[in-house]
Amino acid sequence: MKILSKCYMGVIFFLLYIPIIVLIVFSFNDAGSLSEFTKPSLVWYEELFRDEEALSSLVNSLIIAVSSSLIATVIGTFGALGLHRMKSRYIKGSVNALTNIPMMNPDIVTGVSMMLLFVAVGTFLKTRQLFGFGTMLIAHVTFNLPYVILSVMPRFKQLDKSLSEAAQDLGCTPSKAFFKAELPEIIPGIVSGLMLGFTMSLDDFVISHFVSSPNFQTLPLYVYNQTAHDVKFSMYALCAMIVFIITVILLVVNFAGSFGSRKSRAIRR
Amino acid sequence: MKQRSLFQKIAAAPHILWAIMFIAAPMLFVLYFAFTDADGNFSFSNITSLSQYGNVFILSIAFALIATVVCLLIGYPLAYFMAKQKPRTQKILMVMIMLPMWCNLLIRTYALMALLDNGGLLNSLLEQLGVGRVPIVGTYFGVILGMVYDFLPYMVLPIFTAMTKLDKRYIEASYDLGCNGWQTITRIIMPLTASGVISGVTMVFVPSISTFYISQKLGAGKIDLVGDTIERLFQNVSTYNVGAAMSLVMMVLILISIFVMNRFSDDRTTAPVRGGLK
Numbered sequence: 001m002k003i004l005s006k007c008y009m010g011v012i013f014f015l016l017y018i019p020i021i022v023l024i025v026f027s028f029n030d031a032g033s034l035s036e037f038t039k040p041s042l043v044w045y046e047e048l049f050r051d052e053e054a055l056s057s058l059v060n061s062l063i064i065a066v067s068s069s070l071i072a073t074v075i076g077t078f079g080a081l082g083l084h085r086m087k088s089r090y091i092k093g094s095v096n097a098l099t100n101i102p103m104m105n106p107d108i109v110t111g112v113s114m115m116l117l118f119v120a121v122g123t124f125l126k127t128r129q130l131f132g133f134g135t136m137l138i139a140h141v142t143f144n145l146p147y148v149i150l151s152v153m154p155r156f157k158q159l160d161k162s163l164s165e166a167a168q169d170l171g172c173t174p175s176k177a178f179f180k181a182e183l184p185e186i187i188p189g190i191v192s193g194l195m196l197g198f199t200m201s202l203d204d205f206v207i208s209h210f211v212s213s214p215n216f217q218t219l220p221l222y223v224y225n226q227t228a229h230d231v232k233f234s235m236y237a238l239c240a241m242i243v244f245i246i247t248v249i250l251l252v253v254n255f256a257g258s259f260g261s262r263k264s265r266a267i268r269r
Numbered sequence: 270m271k272q273r274s275l276f277q278k279i280a281a282a283p284h285i286l287w288a289i290m291f292i293a294a295p296m297l298f299v300l301y302f303a304f305t306d307a308d309g310n311f312s313f314s315n316i317t318s319l320s321q322y323g324n325v326f327i328l329s330i331a332f333a334l335i336a337t338v339v340c341l342l343i344g345y346p347l348a349y350f351m352a353k354q355k356p357r358t359q360k361i362l363m364v365m366i367m368l369p370m371w372c373n374l375l376i377r378t379y380a381l382m383a384l385l386d387n388g389g390l391l392n393s394l395l396e397q398l399g400v401g402r403v404p405i406v407g408t409y410f411g412v413i414l415g416m417v418y419d420f421l422p423y424m425v426l427p428i429f430t431a432m433t434k435l436d437k438r439y440i441e442a443s444y445d446l447g448c449n450g451w452q453t454i455t456r457i458i459m460p461l462t463a464s465g466v467i468s469g470v471t472m473v474f475v476p477s478i479s480t481f482y483i484s485q486k487l488g489a490g491k492i493d494l495v496g497d498t499i500e501r502l503f504q505n506v507s508t509y510n511v512g513a514a515m516s517l518v519m520m521v522l523i524l525i526s527i528f529v530m531n532r533f534s535d536d537r538t539t540a541p542v543r544g545g546l547k
Contacts, residue, residue, distance in 0.1 A: 012343060012347050016421065016422075018384065019377070034390055076284060079285070081277065085277050095281070101292050102292060108500070108516070109520050110295075114291065116513060141291075174276060203373055203374075220375055223373070227379055231386075235379065246371045254360070
């Protein structure tokens with residue numbers, strides 16, 4: 001049974017990884033063919049680095065990911081605070097349900113709905129220049145918000161109520177009590193919300209596809225446009241590099257994560 | 270008594286405002302576009318005109334269902350075996366499941382296409398072996414394979430999480446009370462990991478039914494799913510209304526299936542408790 005389970009896992013993981021491995025190997029194929037590997041070369045990587053569009057779309061992706069996750073984290077953290085303290089269950093419940101819509105809906109519906117909003121606003125303002133950085137940023141903040149709320153809200157729920165009261169007894173104003181006594185407790189939730197938003201934003205293709213304009217592309221949109229018609233080996237090179245970077249980040253995060261928790265455990269002792 | 274300052278009262282205001290402007294308003298515009306014609310007059314014509322896409326809906330639902338069932342059949346044993354490993358191995362395996370998840374969907378699909386394409390590695394290997402080329406890209410099988418490949422990690426991860434949270438004493442108790450291994454799996458482990466299965470199924474079914482990149486690439490443009498149709502309808506201003514109607518119908522379909530599934534899961538999770546009380 002044990003051998004059987006190992007074999008099963010081995011086969012599934014092999015099937016899961018084989019396309020990615022083939023992609024990486026053939027990104028070094030000089031012939032630019034998928035059927036035979038002639039000799040290793042970096043020619044497709046050179047072609048990729050000569051392409052300024054690739055570089056600018058990478059920069060755009062990073063700008064959108066950083067700014068949208070920061071904005072969503074600020075709005076979402078204060079939102080979670082306000083919702084947590086809110087007395088009316090009715091408002092709380094309906095705002096929560098509303099916030100979760102982008103998480104429940106398929107991406108294509110979220111993308112289409114935002115596109116229709118921008119189209120309607122565009123017709124109202126009689127402009128066609130609406131689509132671009134602004135619309136993309138709004139869309140990314142919107143789909144990041146539920147993830148920020150999701151990571152911050154539990155922290156507020158775990159918060160000891162007497163903490164804020166003690167701070168106020170000791171002379172803090174309510175807002176000062178929040179920043180000095182409560183904020184440090186919820187920082188881990190804020191950080192994970194920020195990271196989640198950043199990766200979601202970097203990864204998003206479908207929603208961006210509907211709210212973008214041809215003159216503002218993110219990296220996934222660039223890959224989409226490049227792979228729309230024929231096989232391009234510089235895209236293999238790009239994909240291979242992205243896979244490599246993600247592997248490194250995942251390994252570092254996991255290594256640093258266990259290191260960090262060990263450290264904090266040591267401090268607690 | 271704690272005092273609620275003005276600061277705390279208005280803290281949620283930007284969030285609520287944002288949600289109304291950019292979540293609620295867009296949804297209302299979907300409704301508006303779905304129930305109006307090109308001149309802005311109320312009409313049901315968009316909804317009724319969807320009947321011509323009946324086949325597309327049926328194909329999409331069938332593909333998504335098959336992909337979800339296959340993912341569950343492959344993913345459940347995988348999660349089970351993963352959860353039986355030592356903690357250290359578990360962590361490595363979890364990173365290995367997450368790595369493809371972190372890679373963009375476009376990359377995964379493109380990589381799979383490179384492998385399966387008619388001029389790809391698999392087909393040239395098959396040809397050298399004397400089997401001959403097998404067309405996969407451009408067939409129903411190819412598209413479903415793409416869905417399974419792309420979304421399998423989304424099925425495995427929640428089930429695996431549910432398995433690791435499962436209290437080991439339940440399993441010991443079940444053996445003590447005379448269950449064999451198979452009975453323990455079907456009577457204890459399966460009902461107690463149903464929540465993981467539900468989120469896994471949702472996370473596979475929803476993107477499968479709404480995808481358009483997978484069917485574009487692995488269907489070679491020959492297979493039209495709901496996602497492809499919506500995407501195409503939104504390329505042209507004159508078909509925005511029909512596109513909105515189609516999105517609305519898909520959204521309602523998904524909501525209904527999630528609702529039905531949650532009802533179904535409630536029955537299953539309470540089953541062992543009822544049995545125990547008798």
